[in-house]
């Protein structure tokens with residue numbers, strides 16, 4: 330067991346010397362968040378990242394034109410747009426979050442002349458690997474240091490079983506080449522890890538494969554690919570399994586028909602202003618049009634169990650996805666145990682949940698966080714180090730994070746290493762809205778991968794986040 334409260338002492342000593350400005354390693358992209366008293370107002374966070382990637386990719390293989398409204402214009406999704414253009418789809422940005430895609434039809438993508446640079450985007454990489462695996466051409470995938478350290482073996486294995494060949498760096502890491510197969514084989518694959526990205530890669534590969542491609546997921550993960558394929562007219566069979574989980578089958582060579590899409594606001598981005606309003610001394614905000622797909626709402630459920638005043642107003646269905654306006658008021662939060670089974674429905678929200686836990690009364694135990702170690706950074710380590718540096722008592726035991734809240738905000742005053750991870754940066758900037766001393770992140774630029782305009786939106790609600 331690592332005692333992170335001791336690590337905090339060392340980290341704080343390092344930070345104090347850093348704050349003299351000597352040898353900080355801080356770039357001019359650093360951001361600081363200062364304490365505020367009151368958060369209020371209405372805001373709409375940008376479009377859902379998962380849905381935006383899928384909307385571009387699936388529209389890109391229909392025959393005809395699809396209009397997408399509310400697309401996330403963050404760096405990750407722009408990387409997907411560039412990759413699709415490089416493979417022959419027409420992808421036009423019309424302005425105001427509206428995009429028009431002219432697809433090439435299932436199996437109609439062409440070999441990209443240059444390597445596909447996916448930047449920081451794990452979802453783009455894994456889903457596109459699936460899409461090209463059953464096309465008869467070779468493509469090369471590259472990305473930044475964070476993406477190049479992430480495990481791709483989880484998609485390589487099933488895609489090779491379908492007939493593709495993939496040559497990767499050691500440990501199945503980028504850069505890698507996907508040598509697509511001209512004669513794909515349908516497979517039935519049981520997911521060894523609960524991963525919507527792996528599920529989606531196989532289903533997308535199954536589109537250009539004869540026969541039935543099936544994924545069995547023992548634990549449910551976000552189902553945006555299934556919903557969207559159905560929306561575009563693909564033939565799918567989805568069975569609930571008696572032992573829990575689902576069996577998802579896509580029938581190969583469907584005729585996908587263009588179908589316009591409205592992308593809901595991303596619940597994973599809404600999580601940041603949501604927690605900021607909850608821990609603020611005075612907070613009452615509305616976040617409009619947020620996606621409330623039940624496979625994404627683990628954080629809301631958890632925060633409500635902790636005592637959060639969150640209400641879902643005007644629930645409605647938009648573009649096949651459920652959305653609502655969320656009213657969030659400041660609340661006295663209590664520590665709870667978050668079960669491991671809930672992790673897939675809130676996997677990206679643990680960093681900001683840990684911030685909420687740090688301000689709650691009592692112990693919050695978060696179980697089953699192994700997957701956090703292979704996100705844009707090792708989020709378990711990044712949160713533990715950063716929170717300890719801000720004066721939070723916590724421990725990491727295997728895949729469990731335990732945060733001891735003292736019913737008041739921690740001291741803050743630390744410089745956080747972002748490690749190319751947008752959610753680490755945003756989580757600590759949320760913490761800085763309540764700590765006595767400002768919280769700084771060394772590099773705020775990764776925030777643009779998922780939440781362009783983050784500081785402006787937060788400041789519009791009353792935060793003080795700036796250079």
Ligand code: S3P
Pocket residue numbers: 378379380452523524525526527529551676677700
């Ligand atoms: C995503 C799935 C999750 C999530 C990621 C987006 C998706 O990853 O962490 O940010 O869009 O399918 P895993 O599939 O690795 O759990």
